[in-house]
Amino acid sequence: MKxxxxxxxxxxxxxxxxxxxxxxxxxxxxEQRQWLNTFTDYFQIIY
Structure with missing residues (x-):
């Protein structure tokens, strides 16, 4: 699993x-900054 x-x-x-x-x-x-913040939040959810 690891x-x-x-x-x-x-x-x-x-x-x-x-x-x-x-x-x-x-x-x-x-728009980049806003998009990057959204993507960072999404990536944290994945992890």
Whole structure:
């Protein structure tokens, strides 16, 4: 089970990096901060 949880975290981390790198250029700086805060909250729920 520990290995599975670690693998899930690695997968989510990779997905987060890909999502951020793809999504950030689409937003202006003001909207970026709000979007990053929302995404951080979502990521904390996953963990």
């Amino acid at each position: 290995h599975f949880c670690a693998w899930r975290r690695i997968t989510w981390t990779v997905l987060m990096i890909l999502t951020v790198s793809c999504a950030l250029p689409l937003y202006s700086k003001g």
